[in-house]
Amino acid sequence: MRLTPRRPSFYRFRQQLADTDAIPQLVLLGLLTGLFTALVTTGFRELITFFTSLYLPTPDYDDFAALEWPLRLLLPLIGVAAIVTLFRLLHDPKHRLGIAHVIERLSLHQGRLPLKPFLLQFFAGVAAIASGHSIGREGPAVHLGAASGSLLGQWLHLPNNSLRVLVACGSAAAISSVFNTPIAGIVFAMEVVVMEYTVAGFIPVMLASVIAAVITRSLYGTEPAFHVPSLTVTTVNELPLIIITGITMGLLAVCFCRLIILFARTNPYPLWLRLTCAALLTGLTAIWLPQVMGIGYGTLSDIMFNNLGFTFLCLLTIGKLCTSAASVGLGVPGGLIGPSLFIGAAAGSTVGSLTNMLGLSATVSGFPAMVGMSAMLGAVLQAPLTALITVLELTRNPGILLPSLIAIIIAWLITSQLFRQQSIFTQMLSADGLDFRHDPVAQALRRAGVASVMSRSLQQLERHCPFEQLHNALKTKPRWLLINNNGKPQSLMPAVELARQLEQLTFDAHYTLVETADLLGIPAKRLEVGAIDIKSTLHEALRRMDQNSLNALYVVSRDRRNGDVITGIITRADIEAWYQVPH
Template structure:
C-alpha cells in the first residue's frame, strides 16, 4: 500500500495528473461543502433561538439588546483572542491568499477551529461582517488538511486549497461558476488548464450539497429583471461610478482603522469595533449581522430613500471598523449589502425619471455586483455571481458596464487595491508572485528529479569504486556526517578509475578521495519530496548552489534520499 501511495504522490507531482486531481477535487468539494453547511446550520440554529421570527431579524430586538449584543460579543471575542498566539488570530480570505502564495496552501486544524468558532461568535453577535470570508477559510483549510494528511506534494496541495475555496463560495451562494472564478481570480491569481477541472468539480460538489440541504433556490429571492431601454444607460454608468467611490471608501477606511488600532491590544480593538457597531446598529438595526434580509427588502423596493442612505453610510462605517480591527469574519457579505443599498438609490432615481422603464431590482443587483468587483478587484467573479443569482442573460449587458466602471474608479481614480491585498500589505506581507514562479509551483520535484544516484563516502577504495560503477549511476552523492554534501557525475569517477588502470595516475593509491579527483563537483542542499520546482529553485538561490537533493523523513532524524534536481532540469522543464 505504501508503494502505491508513493506512486500516486509521484504522479501528482507532474502536470498531466488530471484524473487524479479530478478525484481530489471531488473529495475536496465534499469536505468543504460539508464544513460550510455545518457552519451555516450552526449559526442559523443559534440565531433562530436568539432572534424573533427568523435568523436575520436583528431589527426585531429592543434598542438596548441591539446595542448590548455586538458590544458583548466583541468583548468576549477579545478575551478569547487575547490568549491566542498572534499568528492564530489571522484568518479569512486574505489569510488563505497568504498561505497559498507563501506556504503552498498549508493550513492547520487549529486555524480551522479558531475560524469556525470565532466567525460564528462574530456573526451571532450581530457584528457587521459576512460569512463568505470565513467560509473561504474553512473550505480551504478542510481541503488543505486532506492533502497534508495524505502527504501529497505541494503542487497538489495548492490545487486542493483552490478547490476548497471554490466549493466554499459555491456552497455559500449556490453559484458554482462564480466559485470557480473566485478561487482562480482572487485566491490563486492564476488560470491554468491543469487546475480548472478539479476546481470545477469541487465547485459543483459544493453547490450540490447546498442544494440537497437548502433546495435549488438561489441565495436571494429575485424578481424578473431586465434593462428597460437604452435611456437607462446613463444611470447604469453613474451607478458604476458611485459604487467605485463607495468601494474605495470602504477599502480606505478599513486600512485607516487597521493603521490606527494595530498598536492596541486585541481586546481593545475588538471592543472599539463592537462599540462602533452598537452605535451604528442603534441608528439603523439593518446593519447588524450579515444583512441579507435587508438586501431582499431592497430588491422588492420596500425601503425608503432615507433608509437606503442611512443603511449604506452606517454599514460602511461599521464594516470598516470591524475589518480594520481584525474580527474573524468576512467583508464580502457587507460589500454586497452596501452595493445593494447604493443600487436601490439608483433604482428609486430611475423610477422617478423613467417610471415606465426602470427596474428597481436590476439596480440593486448591479450595485451588488459592482461593489463586489471593486472591493475585491475581481470583476469576472462578480459578473458570474450576478449571472448565477439571476439566471437572466439580460442582466449581463448592464452588469458588464457597472463591474468595469466601478473597478476602474476604485483602482485607477482612487488608487486602491483589492481589500485583501491592501490589508496584507498593511501587515507587511507581499504576495506578488511572478508568472514563472506560478508555473514552477504547478510541478513537484518528483516529476523531474534524477533517481539514478548513488550515495557514497568521500573516501572509497578502488574496489568500492568498481562496485559503484557497475550500478551505472548518473550521479554520486558524496556524504559528510551521513548527509549528502556534494554531487559528482559518475562519469568523472569512471574516467579517473580508467586512468588508474592505464597507469596515467599513481597506482600506489589505496583509496580515492572523491573531493580531490578531477571532476565537476558542487554543493547540494536538501528539499523535501513534497516541494515544488519553485521551492527547489529558491533553495538553490539561497544557498548559491546548482542542485538540490530530494529527501523525505522515514523516521525521526532519518531521511531517505530519492534523487537529484539540478538548475538545468528546472530550466529544461520551463522551456518545454
C-alpha cells in the first residue's frame, strides 16, 4: 500500500463530510434524500391504491366493510402467499424489516441499509397493506426513506458518520410524506430513530422533511391523512376526562406492546406459518369487525366525528389491538404507528362516551379521540414530543395541545415508571436477541469520521532502511513513521524517536560504519497498528482498537484506480482528545 496520491474534488467533498460540522454538504445531501424518499413513498402509496382499487369501491378510505365476508377472510391469506413468495425470491434469511430494522442498522451497522431488504419492504409492504392486514404504512415508509438515504450515501462512498444523518433525513421525509406532517417527521427522526439532537443533523433533516412535504402536497393536496372536526376545548372542565384517558392509554399501551412481544417470540417458527396465523386472526375478526382491516383512516374519521356507538367502540378497540399486535409481532411487513393512533382514538372516544354517560364531562365530538391518539402514541413509542407534535399537526387545532400534553405525561409515567417499559422498537430488538443500548459516548463518536481526526503527517518506510532515505524522510518533518515489514505495515513510531536515535545508529558496536538501520530493532517507542477504512467513524476505530488491543490504526482509502492507499494515522489519544472538546 502507498501513501495518498492527488485526489479529485469529490474526494475532498467526502473528506469534509467526516467532520461533525459539515453542514453545507449535509444540507445538499438532505435535499437529495428528501426528494428521493418522496418519490419512493409516492410510488409505494400509488401501488397500494392501484391494487385496492381492483376490489374496493373507495380505496382511499380502505372500505373493507363493503366486501362480502368470504373475501374479507380470503384477502389476508392471498397477501400472505404473495409475501412468502417475495421472501423466497429475494432469499432473505432474517426477515427484518420496518422501523426496528432501521434502528438496528443505525446502531450496529453504522447506518448501512442493504438493497435487498429495501426491495423486499417495498413489494411485501404493498402486498400486506393492499390485502387488508391490520397494519400501518408508515413503518414500511420509514424503512424505505431511511434506506433511500443510506443507499444514496453508499453509492457515493460517503463516510459512515454522514450515513447516520441521511438515514435520519429519509426517516423524517417518510413520516412527512405519509401523514403530511413535516414537523412531526423531524421530531420523530431525532427522538425515535437517531435519539439525539444536533445542529449538524437537525438542519438537513428539516430540509428533507420540508421537500417531502412540498412534493406530497403538490400531488395530494394539503389535507392531513384523515379528517378531524374543528373544536374548542376548556381544559379545566375536561380535566377528569383527560386524566382517565391518560391512565387508560397507559394501560392499553402496556397490553399492546406486551402482546406484540409475545407474538414476536414465535420467530423460530417458519415465516409462512406465522403470517398465516396473523392472516387468519385478522380475517376471522373482520367477519364481524371489517373496520380492523387495512390502515383504517376512513374509520378513524368516523371515530373523530362521533359516528360510532359505545359498544361498537369497545369491540373495535379490542379487535384492532389484538389483530395489529398479532400482525406486527408475527412478522407482517407493516407499521404500528397507524394502529397505535387508531387504538388511541377508539379507546379515547370510548372513555369520552363513558364519562358523558356518568356525567363527569360534556365533551365535544372528536376531543377524547384526539387526546387518546396522542397519549397512546407517546406511550407506545416512549416519545412524548413526537406524539404531541404528530397529533397537533394532524388535527391542526392548537386547543388540543395542553389536554394532550397532560394525557401523554400520565400515559408515559404509567408505562415507563410503573411498568418499566421501553420503546416498542427497543423491545422488539431485545426480543430478537439484540443487545440494544443507548450509549451517549458511542453516539458522540459515531457523529465524526476518522478522516476528520486522523493525522496526515506521516512517512512510510521499510524496516531495513538506508540512512539517506531516513534523512530525507525526516526533512519533511512528519509526525509519524509507519514501518513496513515484508511489505506490510507492522509498527508505528513517532518521528522524534528516530531523530533522537539517528546519530547513534550510524556506527555499530564495533564502530563500523553501517549503511542501513533496522527500524524495528532500535530502542524507541513503537505502537502496534491495524488497518481501518477511511469511511469508518471514531466509534468504529475505538472498537477496532479495543478488540485487537491496539493504540493506533492506519487509515486506508479504497481506490479503484490506485488500489488501497494509506491516508493517515489515528491513535487512541486522538480520539480521547476529540471527545473531550465540545462539538
